[in-house]
Amino acid sequence: MTWFGLPLIHAAFDVAAWLASMLVFWLTTRRLLPAESLPANRVPYPGAYAIAAGAGALCGAMVFGTANALLSGQQALGFSMVGGIAGAIASVELFKRLAGVTGSTGIAFAAPLCATVAVGRWGCFFAGLADFTYGTPTGLPWGIDFGDGVARHPVQLYEAFAMTGMLVVLIERLVVRDRFWLANGFYLVVGWYALQRFVWEFFKPYANVIGPLDLFQIVCLGLLLYAWQMSRRATVR
DSSP: OOOTTOTTHHHHHHHHHHHHHHHHHHHIIIIISOGGGSGGGTSSOHHHHHHHHHHHHHHHHHHHHHHHHHHTTOOSOOOOHHHHHHHHHHHHHHHHHHHTOOSOOOHHHHHHHHHHHHHHHHHHHHHGGGGTOOOOBOOSTTOEEOSSSOEEOOHHHHHHHHHHHHHHHHHHHHHTTOHHHHHHHHHHHHHHHHHHHHHHGGGSOOOEEETTEEHHHHHHHHHHHHHHHHHHHHHHO
16 A cells, blocks of 8 residues: 555645644744734734735745646646745735835744645655656655656655754744844745755756746745845844
């Protein structure tokens, strides 16, 4: 019996990722973050802020996910985490500009983002070939056969472990109330997510768009630039 490709296994991990995200959000906002750093206390119309973030995430996830699927020869709708992050950031930054909000409002979502990816990627892993998130063939001893007789890079787990590591570091910094991480934690998490995702994309069978880069790597470069510029601006202040 194989665990790969079992019905609803991806959905089960999606639910687990959502629950983990909510638990981490509760822990950090109730126990680790100062009240003045929470979005509800920093932005006007918190409900509109949340809607902007959610709508941007959904649009970005579907647009970039579907575009990458079509470019790679998959005739199906796609859903992309990196596209969702980019969409949410673009939407929230537009909202902040219109509302006159300055500074970072994302620290409350930094740890939940880590948890979502760390848990959710296990669902991608167990979904197997059908999920189209598997890696390219490898001769390394940890290569995984997802059911087609080919040992592949378990890139889903590379990403899960990378974001678990960031979550541990972030929580430790928040526990000691590190001022730098309180001001820049969201940008550091986004930057780390983009950097590790950029690397793992070289081990995926996606179509190249510019030179050796696929669509998601181009989005990752945009996120890296965003994280660097915003953290630099926060440091200057």
